[in-house]
Amino acid sequence: xxxxxxxxxxxxxxxxxxxxxxxxxxxxxxxxxxxxxxxxxxxxxxxxxxxxxxxxxxxxxxxxxxxxxxxxxxxxxxxxxxxxxxxxxxxxxxxxxxxxxxxxxxxxxxxxxxxxxxxxxxxxxxxxxxxxxxxxxxxxxxxxxxxxxxxxxxxxxxxxxxxxxxxxxxxxxxxxxxxxxxxxxxxxxxxxxxxxxxxxxxxxxxxxxxxxxxxxxxxxxxxxxxxxxxxxxxxxxxxxxxxxxxxxxxxxxxxxxxxxxxxxxxxxxxxxxxxxxxxxxxxxxxx
Amino acid sequence: xxxxxxxxxxxxxxxxxxxxxxxxxxxxxxxxxxxxxxxxxxxxxxxxxxxxxxxxxxxxxxxxxxxxxxxxxxxxxxxxxxxxxxxxxxxxxxxxxxxxxxxxxxxxxxxxxxxxxxxxxxxxxxxxxxxxxxxxxxxxxxxxxxxxxxxxxxxxxxxxxxxxxxxxxxxxxxxxxxxxxxxxxxxxxxxxxxxxxxxxxx
Amino acid sequence: xxxxxxxxxxxxxxxxxxxxxxxxxxxxxxxxxxxxxxxxxxxxxxxxxxxxxxxxxxxxxxxxxxxxxxxxxxxxxxxxxxxxxxxxxxxxxxxxxxxxxxxxxxxxxxxxxxxxxxxxxxxxxxxxxxxxxxxxxxxxxxxxxxxxxxxxxxxxxxxxxxxxxxxxxxxxxxxxxxxxxxxxxxxxxxxxxxxxxxxxxxxxxxx
Ligand code: FES
Ligand SMILES: [Fe+2]
Numbered sequence: 001x002x003x004x005x006x007x008x009x010x011x012x013x014x015x016x017x018x019x020x021x022x023x024x025x026x027x028x029x030x031x032x033x034x035x036x037x038x039x040x041x042x043x044x045x046x047x048x049x050x051x052x053x054x055x056x057x058x059x060x061x062x063x064x065x066x067x068x069x070x071x072x073x074x075x076x077x078x079x080x081x082x083x084x085x086x087x088x089x090x091x092x093x094x095x096x097x098x099x100x101x102x103x104x105x106x107x108x109x110x111x112x113x114x115x116x117x118x119x120x121x122x123x124x125x126x127x128x129x130x131x132x133x134x135x136x137x138x139x140x141x142x143x144x145x146x147x148x149x150x151x152x153x154x155x156x157x158x159x160x161x162x163x164x165x166x167x168x169x170x171x172x173x174x175x176x177x178x179x180x181x182x183x184x185x186x187x188x189x190x191x192x193x194x195x196x197x198x199x200x201x202x203x204x205x206x207x208x209x210x211x212x213x214x215x216x217x218x219x220x221x222x223x224x225x226x227x228x229x230x231x232x233x234x235x236x237x238x239x240x241x242x243x244x245x246x247x248x249x250x251x252x253x254x255x256x257x258x259x260x261x262x263x264x265x266x267x268x269x270x271x272x273x274x275x276x277x278x279x280x281x282x283x284x285x286x287x
Numbered sequence: 288x289x290x291x292x293x294x295x296x297x298x299x300x301x302x303x304x305x306x307x308x309x310x311x312x313x314x315x316x317x318x319x320x321x322x323x324x325x326x327x328x329x330x331x332x333x334x335x336x337x338x339x340x341x342x343x344x345x346x347x348x349x350x351x352x353x354x355x356x357x358x359x360x361x362x363x364x365x366x367x368x369x370x371x372x373x374x375x376x377x378x379x380x381x382x383x384x385x386x387x388x389x390x391x392x393x394x395x396x397x398x399x400x401x402x403x404x405x406x407x408x409x410x411x412x413x414x415x416x417x418x419x420x421x422x423x424x425x426x427x428x429x430x431x432x433x434x435x436x437x438x439x440x441x442x443x444x445x446x447x448x449x450x451x452x453x454x455x456x457x458x459x460x461x462x463x464x465x466x467x468x469x470x471x472x473x474x475x476x477x478x479x480x481x482x483x484x485x486x487x488x489x
Numbered sequence: 490x491x492x493x494x495x496x497x498x499x500x501x502x503x504x505x506x507x508x509x510x511x512x513x514x515x516x517x518x519x520x521x522x523x524x525x526x527x528x529x530x531x532x533x534x535x536x537x538x539x540x541x542x543x544x545x546x547x548x549x550x551x552x553x554x555x556x557x558x559x560x561x562x563x564x565x566x567x568x569x570x571x572x573x574x575x576x577x578x579x580x581x582x583x584x585x586x587x588x589x590x591x592x593x594x595x596x597x598x599x600x601x602x603x604x605x606x607x608x609x610x611x612x613x614x615x616x617x618x619x620x621x622x623x624x625x626x627x628x629x630x631x632x633x634x635x636x637x638x639x640x641x642x643x644x645x646x647x648x649x650x651x652x653x654x655x656x657x658x659x660x661x662x663x664x665x666x667x668x669x670x671x672x673x674x675x676x677x678x679x680x681x682x683x684x685x686x687x688x689x690x691x692x693x694x695x696x
Contacts (some may be wrong), residue, residue, distance in 0.1 A: 021525070092525030094604055097664070105335075111369035113494070118694060127355060127368035206607075221522035229497045232690035235605075236661065237353050240338040242314065242331045251478045254333045254379055258354075258369035261334075298634075299671040304678055307668050343695040352693055413631055416669035453668070469635055477628065 003035035006201075009276035010069035010140060012173050015196040015208055017063055018090040028278070031200045033068060033276060059211075061206065062088055063196060073141065076172035080192045080212045089220060091209035091227045093198075098238040099197035099277035100175045100247040103207055105265060106234050107177050107195045108169050108204040110150050111258040117232050118151050123162075126151035128175065129258035142233065143171040143268055145261040157218040157226035159184045169261060174274055177201055187212045193227065202277050207231060245279040252279070290401040293392040293435055293449025296461050298411040300325055300393055305349070307340035308459075309450045310359055310395065314341035315384065319394055320347035320360060327395040329382035333357060333364070339381065391463040394435075404435070407464035409447055413473045419457040419483045420451065424467045435439075441475055443467050448476075456487075491516040492692075493536065494545040496523040501556040502544040503689045508560055508651050511685035512567050517523035523608055531587035557591045560648040572631045572645045582603055582642040593622040597656040600663035612664075620678055623670055626653065630672035639679045646683060654680045658692045 004010065016030050016039060021165050028039045031147045037050035048055045058065040061081050080086060096103060106112070111129050113122025123265045132148040147266055148167035155165045168180040168190070175197040180190035198206040218226075248270055255263050269278065295307045295317055305318045307330055314330035316339050326349070330338045337353040344350070348357045348365060357366040362383035364375045381389035385399035389405030416422075417424055417429030422432060430450065437448040450460050464472055491606065493509070495502045495518040509516050515678040516538070521543060522528040530541045535567050538545045538554040545552065546559045547565070547637070564574035574583060588679040596618035641649040657673060667674050680686065689696030 018525075018642055038306075066307070090525065093607065095607055097604075109354075114368065115352055115695070116354045116693075124355070128371050129369040136557065158423075207422075221520040221526065221528065224522060224526070225497045225520045229690050233693075235348075236341070236691050236693065237337060239340055239661065241336040242338060243336065253335055254398060256367060259335075295671065300674060301675070304675070306671070307666060308676055309668050341693070350695075352695065413635075414671045459669075470632070473631070473635065 002045050004033045004276045006033075006274065006276040008272045009128065009174070009199075010034055011067070011071050012069070012175065013058065013065045013067050013071050014066055014076050014175060015063045015120050016048070017064060017093050017197055017198065017206070017208055018062055019046075019059055020062070020090065021063060021093070030198075032066070032114070033199060034201050035068070037066075039064065051257050061194075062090065062210065069154070069222060075141075075226075076142070076176065078178075078212075079195075082192075082214075085214065086192075086212045087215060087220070087223070087229070089211040089213065091211065091224045091231070093094045093206045093208050093261040094228070094231060094235065095200075096205050096207055096238050097203060097244065098205060098236050099203055099239065099245045100197040100205040101269065101277040102207055102238055102241055102244070103195065103197050103234075104171065104177045105246065105262050106238055107179070108171070108261040108265060109146065109259070110167070112206045112237070113150060113152070116237055116248040117230055121155065121230065122150060126230060127157070131257070132260065134260050135191060136264065143169075143264055145169040155181070156184050156213075156215070157222045158215050164206075171265060173270075174272065185217070191215075199277055237240045243279050246277060249279065249281045249283050290398055291387065291394045291396045291403050291435060292451050293390075294327070294451050294459075295393045296414050296463070297325065297391050297393055298362040299414060303310060303344045304345060305339065305340045305342060306418045308451075309453045312454050314338065314340075317386075318344055318349050320344055320349070320358060322347050324360060324363075325386055325388055326360060326364065327386035327393065327442050329384070331382070333381060344421065344469055357484045361393060372420050381431050389448060390436075390449070392461050394449075399455045400443075406436075406447070410466040412446065412462040412464050412467065412469050413476055414459065414461045415480050416453065417458045417460065417480045417483055418456065419487050420456050423487070424450065424458040425459070426484060427479065441467070443471050444472065446472055446476075491546065491548040493518045494521050495519065495527075495533070496521050496543050496545075498690060500595070500659050501525065501542075501600075502512065503655040503692070504556040504652050505544050505546060505559050505563070506689070507654065507685075507687065508573070508648065510687050511651070511683060512563060512573075513685065514563065518570070547650055553650050555591065557587045557648075557652055560587070560652055564648050571646050572610050575643065575645075575647065575653075579643045579647070583647045586649035587652050589622070589626075589679050590649065590656075593618070593625070594623060594653060596622055597660050597663050597665070600665075601656075601659060604664055605662050606688050613686075616664060619660065619665055620669075623657065623665065623673065626657065627670040627672045630676045634672055634675065640674065641676075650676075650680055655689070662691055 022041045055066045114124045114127045134145045146168050151163045152165045166182045171177045178194035183191045194210045196208040232240045292474045315331040328379045332351040341352045350357045355368040358381050361365050362381040364379040385396040387394045387403035389413050391409045402463045413480045439446040446464045525632045600615035603610045603612045
């Protein structure tokens with residue numbers, strides 16, 4: 001496989017991982033959208049090269065970002081990264097044999113909590129997904145799901161008891177997503193949990209979970225272990241969805257009202273004419 | 288290929304279990320509820336595509352691991368936990384194949400109109416995956432790709448061996464016998480497996 | 490209280506958690522940031538286990554490393570019935586399969602670290618070794634099933650089953666499904682039905 005010719009995928013910012021994973025001087029081999037690249041940390045910045053050319057680089061939110069094309073927009077805003085009392089937790093890159101779009105869609109999903117994150121983010125006794133709101137914010141080209149509520153036995157590393165958690169979801173680009181949820185210790189604030197997906201090949205992804213949390217009781221190891229536990233519970237689902245590529249063709253899958261955010265996400269991907277990581281369609285002329 | 292394909296020994300699919308099987312590169316799954324009837328379905332939940340072989344059986348229903356959608360023996364979706372009050376429309380169904388059990392094996396067919404074979408009950412011996420093309424396995428065992436069963440004389444017994452193609456280079460055998468020496472028959476088939484695989488490696 | 494130095498994604502730590510839970514032993518855990526922090530290679534942890542490996546188990550002044558050794562300790566100290574580590578003709582067989590669980594089956598762990606956490610190594614070679622080990626176990630379990638047995642050794646579950654279960658169940662993380670192993674599929678279900686069974690990420694608790 002070689003670099004995709006999917007314009008919509010090329011013209012996006014992608015993370016290659018946490019900056020701390022690129023040691024000074026060392027050359028690191030990586031891969032993005034079907035193309036190999038090398039990353040070198042230099043005294044005055046980071047260099048990313050693919051097929052002999054230097055790619056644009058951003059270092060934001062503790063992560064390294066690059067693009068093969070010319071993104072229409074700057075990298076998304078993450079204002080919480082400027083709040084001094086937040087802890088930055090890098091949960092480590094995990095490789096998943098699935099389309100990165102499947103990862104994002106799973107991240108947006110509430111209905112799986114009772115079955116995949118049993119007795120942590122949900123319980124079988126409380127499986128109902130209450131109505132929530134979704135919107136496409138055209139000014140920033142982001143998707144939002146708001147007013148999400150779910151009963152959670154252990155919502156976070158610092159939780160002692162169950163709670164009704166409030167969630168907001170925010171998709172900032174096809175492969176980058178974050179959620180805001182109420183921390184057990186600071187009900188007036190929002191913890192931020194981000195999933196930055198590096199789409200390696202169409203059906204291979206590296207998931208970078210990153211948290212900006214309010215928590216002064218848990219250790220870094222506990223916070224990171226909690227999020228890794230949650231993500232690896234999802235991994236078995238992600239690697240066993242068929243097809244591995246996200247189907248956009250109508251009728252291939254069966255959404256319900258609980259899947260409103262997934263429906264909006266798929267519509268948005270279609271609008272962008274994104275193909276990388278999607279199942280080839282047979283219902284379109286010249287497909 | 289034959290209309291009806293043997294894909295497992297019945298013994299290996301007791302009540303309450305799920306089993307993933309790859310049949311000619313297609314992912315299918317077998318499950319058996321309390322009613323004792325073996326079901327053979329496409330290994331894919333209609334909701335978001337999760338493999339149903341990772342699901343769990345309760346009573347006479349199969350539950351998908353991802354969001355807990357529950358399917359009855361007729362493959363129709365009975366319950367969507369995210370919407371407890373919803374009456375699930377009958378159009379939401381898993382993709383079921385025709386299934387039958389005969390001769391100690393579970394069989395599947397794409398065509399529910401064709402009648403399944405009628406075989407005498409035999410004793411299960413062993414299911415073996417062999418990393419060799421079905422054509423070579425059948426040539427070695429004296430079977431035919433046109434027939435779902437191989438008759439293999441062994442000691443005083445004649446083993447009846449169902450086979451299915453996993454993919455171009457892998458075969459699965461499901462051996463049954465009239466009940467002679469199961470241990471010896473198993474050892475014999477494992478030796479055949481080793482010879483065949485070594486032949487491919489050589 | 491006994492203390493387990495634990496990493497939530499470690500199949501070896503899971504061996505110990507499984508038996509602790511099945512025996513109903515109260516214990517505390519200390520999370521070790523194995524990945525990405527590599528805390529198990531830092532001096533404080535190396536003082537506990539110079540091999541720099543998880544799990545480590547502390548119990549009344551005893552500091553033990555190696556999941557199999559810890560299972561032996563738990564069975565001999567906490568299982569009055571003697572079922573989990575029988576002191577009779579089965580003892581040698583249980584030890585033999587414990588060695589297998591800590592040896593050949595660990596190819597799955599190696600393959601999993603490469604496939605999932607991008608550790609350096611030769612994935613295809615480890616996957617081939619893992620398949621060889623899984624077939625050996627499947628053949629053994631098929632022989633046991635033909636004799637009416639559900640477990641790796643004898644008529645009851647032993648620590649041989651507990652030591653073998655985690656990486657068998659996690660083989661999908663290493664890119665290996667269970668389609669080729671019908672006897673393993675049956676045995677796994679028996680393990681899941683044991684009182685006190687718990688899952689781990691990658692091993693759903695449902696059955
Ligand atoms: S994918 Fe099966 S219930 Fe959602
Ligand atoms: Fe999840």
